[in-house]
Amino acid sequence: xxxxxxMAMVMNLDKCIGCHxxxxxxxxxxxxxxxxxxVWFNNVETRPGQGYPxxxxxxxxxxGGWTVNRRGRLTLKGGGRLRKLLSIFSNPKLPSIxxxxxxxxxxxxxxxxxxxxxxxxxxxxxxxxTGEHTKIRWSxxxxxxxxxxxxxxxxxxxxxxxxxxxxxxxxxxxxFYLPRIxxxxxxxxxxxxxxxxxxYKRSEDGIVLVDQDRCRGWRMxxxxxPYKKVYFNxxxxxxxxxxxxxxxxxxxxxxxxxxxxxxxxxxxxLVLYDAxxxxxxxxxxxxxxxxxxxxxxxxxxxxxxxxxxxxxAGIPQDWIEAAQRSPIHALINTYRVALPLxxxxxxxxxxxxxxxxxxVVDVLRDTGHDAEDHGNLFAAIxxxxxxxxxxxxxxxxxxxxxxNEVLRKLAAMRSYMRDINLGRxxxxxxxxxxxxTGEQVxxxxxxxxxxxxxxxxxxxxxxxxxxxxxxELATECSLDYEGGPGMGGSGPFGESSGGVSPIAVENFRxxxxxxxxxxxxxPADKAQRVNLLNWDGKGRPEGLFPPRRQS
Amino acid sequence: xxxxxxxxxxxxxxTVFVVGHVxxxxxxxxxxxxRSSQLYENRLLRLGSPLFxxxxxxxxxxxxxxxxxxxxxxxxxxxxxxxxxFLAVVLGxxxxxxxxxxAAILVYRRRTVGPVFSATTRNDKIMYVLLVGTIVLGLGxxxxxxxxxxxxxxxxxxxxxxxxxxxxxxxxxxxAAAPLGxxxxxxxxxxxxxxxxxxxxxxxxxxxxxxxxxxxxVYRSRDPKHGTRAPRRGWESLNQR
Ligand code: SF4
Ligand code: SF4
Numbered sequence: 001x002x003x004x005x006x007m008a009m010v011m012n013l014d015k016c017i018g019c020h021x022x023x024x025x026x027x028x029x030x031x032x033x034x035x036x037x038x039v040w041f042n043n044v045e046t047r048p049g050q051g052y053p054x055x056x057x058x059x060x061x062x063x064g065g066w067t068v069n070r071r072g073r074l075t076l077k078g079g080g081r082l083r084k085l086l087s088i089f090s091n092p093k094l095p096s097i098x099x100x101x102x103x104x105x106x107x108x109x110x111x112x113x114x115x116x117x118x119x120x121x122x123x124x125x126x127x128x129x130t131g132e133h134t135k136i137r138w139s140x141x142x143x144x145x146x147x148x149x150x151x152x153x154x155x156x157x158x159x160x161x162x163x164x165x166x167x168x169x170x171x172x173x174x175x176f177y178l179p180r181i182x183x184x185x186x187x188x189x190x191x192x193x194x195x196x197x198x199x200y201k202r203s204e205d206g207i208v209l210v211d212q213d214r215c216r217g218w219r220m221x222x223x224x225x226p227y228k229k230v231y232f233n234x235x236x237x238x239x240x241x242x243x244x245x246x247x248x249x250x251x252x253x254x255x256x257x258x259x260x261x262x263x264x265x266x267x268x269x270l271v272l273y274d275a276x277x278x279x280x281x282x283x284x285x286x287x288x289x290x291x292x293x294x295x296x297x298x299x300x301x302x303x304x305x306x307x308x309x310x311x312x313a314g315i316p317q318d319w320i321e322a323a324q325r326s327p328i329h330a331l332i333n334t335y336r337v338a339l340p341l342x343x344x345x346x347x348x349x350x351x352x353x354x355x356x357x358x359x360v361v362d363v364l365r366d367t368g369h370d371a372e373d374h375g376n377l378f379a380a381i382x383x384x385x386x387x388x389x390x391x392x393x394x395x396x397x398x399x400x401x402x403x404n405e406v407l408r409k410l411a412a413m414r415s416y417m418r419d420i421n422l423g424r425x426x427x428x429x430x431x432x433x434x435x436x437t438g439e440q441v442x443x444x445x446x447x448x449x450x451x452x453x454x455x456x457x458x459x460x461x462x463x464x465x466x467x468x469x470x471x472e473l474a475t476e477c478s479l480d481y482e483g484g485p486g487m488g489g490s491g492p493f494g495e496s497s498g499g500v501s502p503i504a505v506e507n508f509r510x511x512x513x514x515x516x517x518x519x520x521x522x523p524a525d526k527a528q529r530v531n532l533l534n535w536d537g538k539g540r541p542e543g544l545f546p547p548r549r550q551s
Numbered sequence: 552x553x554x555x556x557x558x559x560x561x562x563x564x565x566t567v568f569v570v571g572h573v574x575x576x577x578x579x580x581x582x583x584x585x586r587s588s589q590l591y592e593n594r595l596l597r598l599g600s601p602l603f604x605x606x607x608x609x610x611x612x613x614x615x616x617x618x619x620x621x622x623x624x625x626x627x628x629x630x631x632x633x634x635x636x637f638l639a640v641v642l643g644x645x646x647x648x649x650x651x652x653x654a655a656i657l658v659y660r661r662r663t664v665g666p667v668f669s670a671t672t673r674n675d676k677i678m679y680v681l682l683v684g685t686i687v688l689g690l691g692x693x694x695x696x697x698x699x700x701x702x703x704x705x706x707x708x709x710x711x712x713x714x715x716x717x718x719x720x721x722x723x724x725x726x727a728a729a730p731l732g733x734x735x736x737x738x739x740x741x742x743x744x745x746x747x748x749x750x751x752x753x754x755x756x757x758x759x760x761x762x763x764x765x766x767x768x769v770y771r772s773r774d775p776k777h778g779t780r781a782p783r784r785g786w787e788s789l790n791q792r
Contacts (some may be wrong), residue, residue, distance in 0.1 A: 081763050088759075089604040090589065090597045097590050097666075129591065130665040192767035195759030200771040211771075213580035216757040217587050234670065237586035237751075250773075462773065 002275040003299060003310040005319055006186065006206035006350055007244060007268065007459075008328045009258070010338045011179055012448060013356040014410070015265035018177035020044050020141065022257035022266075026181075029256045030243065035235025037103035037128045040140050041242040042257045044179045048156045048390065049143045051178075053099040056228040057342070058157035063093050064226030065189050065345030066282060074283040074346065076192055076224065084195060084220055093223035094232075101138040103128040146175050158393045165386055174359030174387045178394075181257060182229040182242035183341065183349030184208050186273065186297065187282045190241070193224025199239070204462065205270075206350065207244045215239050226345040250462035264451055269326030269458040270319065271350075272299040272310060282346045287397035290343040297348070298333055301326070322460040327447060328352070335436075335444045337406045339395035354448070355395055355403055357410040359387040374415035374430045381407045409434045409441075413448070416441045556738070557723035561716050564741040571748030572756070585754040591666035595656055603653025609646035610686075613639070618713050622706040632704075640697055647690035654683050678750040681743040688739055692732030703730050709737065 026042040045051045059065060063078040078084070078093055106123035114121035127134035143152045154163055184201075188208050191199040198214035199221055201207070210221075210230070217237040221230040230241045245255035249268075253259065258266035274297055281293040299306045301323040310320050323329065331338040331354065338352035360380050364371040371377070381388065381404060388407070392400045412434035419426050420442075431441045447455060576583065589596050617639055625635055658679060661667050696702040712726040726734065747753070 085759065085762065089600040090593075092597070094589055094593070096593055130669060132665065188768065191769055194769075195762040196757060197759075197761065197765055197769050200769040202773050203770045204773050213583075215584065216754055216759070217584040218759065219587055219589060232587070232590050234588070234590050236581070237584035238581070 001299075001306075001309050003272055003306065003313045003315065004206065004275045005204065005310075005315055005323065006271050006273055007184070007249060008206075008271050008350040008352070009181070009255075010267040010328050010331045010352045010354065012263075012265040012267070012354040012451075013176055013178065014354065014358050015263035016044070016177040016179060016356075017263055018044055018046065018145065019262050021260050021262050022179055023140070025260040026242075026257050029245070031231075031240070033233075033235075034128075035233040036231065036240060038097060038100045038140075039231040039233075039240065041229070041231075042179065042181045043140050044177050045141065046144050046146055046175055047178050047394070048149070048153045048159055048175065049146070050152060050155050050157075052140045053095045053228050054138070055155060055157050056095075056226075059226055059345070062095070062223065062226070062228070064224060064228070065347055066187070066192075067346070068283055068285060072283065072285065074279065076189060077226075078193065078220075078223055084193065088195065088218055088220070091219045091223055094219055095222070095228065097129060097234075098138075101140060101142070102134060102136075104134055104136055146173065149173075158390060162386070162389065174362065174390075176356040176358060178341075178353075179257070180227065180229070180341070181255075181351060182208065182225075182244070183227055183347065183351045184242075184244055185350060186278050186294075186348035187346065188225075189345070189347050190221040190225040190230050193220040194218070194239075195220055199230075199241075202246075205246075205249070207246050207249070208241070209243060209246070210239050210241055212238055212240075226342065226347065227349070249459055252459045252461040254457040254459060258457065264456065267327040267331065267451075267456050269328040270323040270460070271326060271328050271332070272301050272306060272315075272320075272323050273297045274299055278348060282348055287344045288399040290346065291340065291396050291399075291402055294340060294343060294348055295333060295336075298329070300333070301329060316460075316463055319460045319463075322458050325458045327455060327458060330447060335409065335440070335447075337409055337444070337448075339402060339406065341395060342397070343395075344397035353395060354410075355391045355406055357407050357414070360384055360407065360411075361414075363387075372415055372418045374411055374433065377411035377414065378408060378433065381411065405435075409436060409444070412436065413441050413445055417445050417449075553723045553727045556734075557712065557726040558716075558721045560738065560741050561721075564745040565716075567745040568747055571745075572753065575748050575753060583753055583757065584751070586751050588667045588670055591670070592660060592664045595660040595664070599653045599656030599660060601653070602649055603657055606646050606649030606651075606653050607686075609642070610650055610689075613643050613646055617643075617706065618710045621710070621714070636702070640693065640702075643693055644690070647686065647693070650686055651683075651690060654686065658683065674750055677746065678752060681739065681746055682752075685736065685739045685743050688732065688736040692730070692736055695732065696730070703733070705729065705733060709733050713737075 023040050023042045023044055027040060030041055031037075031039045040052065043052045051057060056062060056064075059077065065077050066074050067077040069075045076084075079087075104125045104127055106125055108123050110121045111123050125134055125136050126132065143149065146153060153159070184207055186206070188199070188201060191201060191208060194215075195218045196214050196216045198211045198216070200209060200211060202209065215238045217232070217239070219232055219239070221239050221241075222228070222232055224230075230239050232238075233240050245253075245257075248255060248259075254266070254268050258268055277297045281290075281297045284290050284293040299310075301307070301310075301320060307320055310323075311317070328338075332352055337354050339355060340349045340352050342349070357377075360377065361371045363384060364376055364380050369376045369380075388400050388403055389398075392398050392403045396402045412430050416426055416430045416438065419430075426438055428438050431438045434441075436444075589600075626632075661671055661675075661679070693702075708725045708729040712722050712729075715722040715725070726737065
């Protein structure tokens with residue numbers, strides 16, 4: 001047994017209102033720079049829908065993730081090492097910018113500088129790639145809320161084979177939102193695909209990161225990740241990905257997406273797992289067994305043997321305690337209501353989801369039934385094939401049984417708690433029908449519905465004696481580092497070349513550059529691209545800002 | 552003049568090459584990349600890039616065979632002059648043509664595809680001129696030389712001169728006697744060598760051969776150096792690696 005700790009997330013999909021707050025705050029924090037305008041480390045997609053980038057789940061086309069070969073060995077679906085090196089000059093499976101979308105901004109300047117005229121001036125969209133006028137054709141959430149669904153949703157890779165049934169039942173449409181970040185997989189195929197070895201998994205907390213100094217821009221990680229959660233920064237020529245907000249997590253704060261989530265549906269905590277068992281679990285023959293195999297990889301943090309092994313492996317005491325209180329462990333292993341996204345990709349993803357009961361509830365309510373009654377709910381879960389089948393394709397490689405089981409638990413919780421809320425005697429048999437006790441149901445309700453901040457996030461701070469240096473304390477100038485604030489911006493070899501500058505300084509510089517730039521898209525040797533999320537009328541329009549103070 | 556061109560220039564270029572790389576690696580690891588533009592455009596790249604890269608690898612191999620390996624060695628191995636010459640010309644022209652065709656597609660792409668063009672820096676342009684110039688001069692000299700029917704045997708002049716540079720006993724006279732085509736090719740190559748460490752060509756030295764043998768998943772410990780702020784002087788962590 002080789003115990004390792006993994007920082008993981010669970011999202012409770014029933015509570016997601018699709019507001020995209022998480023995406024926007026994440027973007028402001030991490031991808032507001034030029035070269036990554038099209039990048040959303042966190043994106044929220046409406047399902048059924050094509051997702052972002054378009055149809056990324058179609059692995060017959062993109063060949064992401066792992067597969068088991070004829071001899072039962074785990075291999076990269078996109079081909080082994082030699083094949084990767086031979087195709088290094090032109091990656092055959094790299095999504096093009098059109099598969100994401102062409103980022104744009106608007107000609108805001110015309111709004112304020114146009115002469116007095118009869119017609120209202122219009123801010124026309126301009127491509128952030130070419131700087132030319134453009135027609136907006138797609139975006140990261142173009143098919144939000146099933147927009148254009150009759151035409152677009154049919155291209156959802158997950159409804160291949162059941163298109164007819166879905167269309168047939170379109171009067172009973174269902175939809176839900178799926179927020180996605182990098183899965184910080186236990187068996188990351190992005191890292192395995194990287195020829196330079198620049199992508200690594202941190203041995204302390206399992207966060208998967210790209211070493212920007214080692215990345216050489218071979219782009220194999222982009223095609224290797226089945227979730228398409230590594231992105232290529234086309235200005236710096238380096239791969240970038242979700243960092244699980246490591247500077248925050250290291251000091252015990254939740255990630256930005258979780259902290260700002262309006263639905264408060266994200267849970268963050270540790271799980272302990274046995275690193276020696278990962279490969280065997282990922283190689284499980286039958287796709288339907290992958291979910292259980294991954295659950296078996298996790299260790300019970302209350303087991304004294306595990307605690308002993310964890311201590312021997314150098315995991316500090318407060319981390320073990322955090323693992324014991326972890327909401328992730330509770331939701332995955334104790335209540336067994338969380339499911340992984342696409343276990344069939346065999347990367348052992350570590351962002352899990354509680355599938356939504358709402359499609360079922362909605363149908364019940366719309367057809368005039370009592371959507372709180374456990375009998376009705378259980379019957380509907382059985383009867384409504386399509387939502388369950390769809391969820392199964394998302395979370396269990398197509399096996400409806402585990403999804404059914406989870407939905408029954410959620411339904412039981414609903415009915416059981418109604419009785420309590422109405423002051424009636426709670427009925428133990430409702431809980432029993434979902435294989436739980438009333439007490440368990442109540443505990444689960446507290447975690448899922450009350451969801452107090454300190455229950456949602458159990459994040460032990462990193463053990464580094466310089467943790468002070470990780471915080472951005474307001475008491476000290478964050479520009480005060482060796483080399484001074486004169487750095488940042490561009491070195492002679494393209495955007496941001498030169499020595500490493502602290503993230504905060506880099507961001508500060510880039511924003512300042514962009515806000516005072518003169519062109520929309522400029523030659524790459526100048527860092528002056530403008531971004532949708534910032535003020536980006538060209539330059540500093542007269543009178544809009546107070547005059548610069550002479551210093 | 553001879554000394555200047557065939558002794559000083561080479562040594563200067565080599566020095567710049569070596570020192571430049573060391574400096575760039577230390578100062579600018581972040582800028583050390585291929586700066587791929589595949590994201591913008593794939594149709595032309597899919598054709599041009601492999602053609603160019605595999606071509607230039609062959610060309611490099613050919614230069615090792617023709618310039619680094621002395622004539623006496625190949626003769627000792629029983630390869631007669633005419634056989635060698637035939638092979639060298641056929642393979643060389645083939646590889647050169649491949650490279651040039653690939654480069655032509657890539658340059659055309661740079662120029663015509665909007666996003667790729669706007670992502671082209673001045674640095675790239677200089678690099679393209681030097682690179683394509685060197686290739687054209689080299690290929691041109693070979694083809695012309697063979698068309699005029701008495702090809703110059705560069706293994707008597709250029710090759711020993713080139714090796715002599717590395718023996719530290721330069722023999723500039725050998726090179727001074729070579730035809731103009733070879734001289735121009737060599738000069739433009741030195742210019743390219745000198746510019747190399749400052750261009751995106753550095754990515755050649757990160758050819759990921761290690762990938763073939765390393766384990767798939769890389770684990771690394773949290774690097775205490777990478778906070779958002781470098782520690783102040785006197786406050787560095789003791790166990791910094
Ligand atoms: S989801 Fe994240 S960790 Fe997993 S393969 Fe993709 S980028 Fe790597
Ligand atoms: S902020 Fe929360 S509720 Fe809003 S879209 Fe993101 S995950 Fe859903």
